[in-house]
Amino acid sequence: MRRKPQQLRSREMVDRLIDATGKVIVARGLEYATTNHIAEEAGVNIASLYHYFGNKEEMIEALQDRLTQDLLQTLVGHAAGYDLKALSMRDIAETSILFTLQSLRADPVFMELSRHWSRLSLQRSMAVIEQHLLQLCTDYFRQHFRTYPIEDMHIRLYVLLNGAMATVARHLCEGSPVIRDRELVTVLADMIVGVLEKGMIE
Amino acid sequence: MRRKPQQLRSREMVDRLIDATGKVIVARGLEYATTNHIAEEAGVNIASLYHYFGNKEEMIEALQDRLTQDLLQTLVGHAAGYDLKALSMRDIAETSILFTLQSLRADPVFMELSRHWSRLSLQRSMAVIEQHLLQLCTDYFRQHFRTYPIEDMHIRLYVLLNGAMATVARHLCEGSPVIRDRELVTVLADMIVGVLEKGMIE
Incomplete structure (x- = not known):
């Protein structure tokens, strides 16, 4: 079977963003965490974040x-x-x-x-x-x-x-x-x- | 003790708006009920409704x-x-x-x-x-x-x-x-x- 690099990359990106969401809410508190903080923590640009998630609530x-x-x-x-x-x-x-x-x-x-x-x-x-x-x-x-x-x-x-x-x-x-x-x-x-x-x- | 017509009137208004919220969600379904429907059902103008409630969620x-x-x-x-x-x-x-x-x-x-x-x-x-x-x-x-x-x-x-x-x-x-x-x-x-x-x- 051929690998699907595109899908694999998407999944890794989503995982990385969820990891970052956890880290940021622990460090800053849920109410003060923003999608910008999360993108920064994940080392992902904010546009890519919004490609996978509509808003902070979805994260x-x-x-x-x-x-x-x-x-x-x-x-x-x-x-x-x-x-x-x-x-x-x-x-x-x-x-x-x-x-x-x-x-x-x-x-x-x-x-x-x-x-x-x-x-x-x-x-x-x-x-x-x-x-x-x-x-x-x-x-x-x-x-x-x-x-x-x-x-x-x-x-x-x-x-x-x-x-x-x-x-x-x-x-x-x-x-x-x-x-x-x-x-x-x-x-x-x-x-x-x-x-x-x-x-x-x- | 003197009555407080202002407070009493406010309370009656809030009660009437809550009654109307119940009636409207039963009639239309929670997702289709709007504050306009509720104001109409209560016989209250929409500005008065927003004097008491910030949005539908608060109602x-x-x-x-x-x-x-x-x-x-x-x-x-x-x-x-x-x-x-x-x-x-x-x-x-x-x-x-x-x-x-x-x-x-x-x-x-x-x-x-x-x-x-x-x-x-x-x-x-x-x-x-x-x-x-x-x-x-x-x-x-x-x-x-x-x-x-x-x-x-x-x-x-x-x-x-x-x-x-x-x-x-x-x-x-x-x-x-x-x-x-x-x-x-x-x-x-x-x-x-x-x-x-x-x-x-x-």
Whole structure:
């Protein structure tokens, strides 16, 4: 197959601009970052930037999409390392949530975006993450149906994924000075295990 | 005390403009409603409209705020009618969630806004509702501490309110053709009762 230098070059340019968007908002703050700053950081002229993006908002959206993809990859990689036979449902829930909290807190780009979450639309990212986790969880429970014989799994996973994601997002973005990560994780694990156990066929 | 006709008139005008915003978006759809349509519906000239609102987005925000207040009043009124001694925690949870779903579905303004939820910021409305429900629930559990001796109530309520609100909002806005209200309510009640019971001091 022949390579397509034009497409490859476009993609590299877009990647470089998204990298630069992340760096600039961390350095200057989301509200003070401009497309000029981003173009300068990327070493790209401003006309080229506007060839790929209509405005700053589109660049932030692309950055959110990339963060979502990165988080998913990290989570799936982390989950692949579990010894599922050795772990209880509670262990899996606690480990995954704690790992998610720590990964996101360690990412300065996410932390800067999270400062402005009330003005950003999170629904698209949430929908992408939900769809992937839903697939992951559905596969898991199909494989372990004998241990977890749950009939209405699709409803239980819908509630648990929406519920847990919203709480984690809220906790990371707005925070709550009186709630610690460890406490939140325990209650979320209670929620996940409780809802699943309640659905088991007797 | 002397009345303040100027202030009163302003408030009536703002109310009339918010009413008109609701009517126009239901009749024309959010994307096709203009401030001119709204001014015409309210019987107000466009300059007066711009005296109170900067643009259409501000009118939609004011409409969201009013919907939030209306929903809260309706919920609190509904809850006041409960015979709390005769109801289990599960009954209260199921009744409240089902009532919320039905109230919102019956409101054409909410349903039109919900079609566009991925572009509207819901965080402000959510925060207001959460704060009120948190107060309501905290008072309830303080009064019933003997029946429900839960130490880390603030964490459990934080998780449950965030989790339930997000799932209800998602279900109402995006819907899921395979999940029925009744099924969702059952699983949400499992979640609420399970998380509370797990927190009981033994």
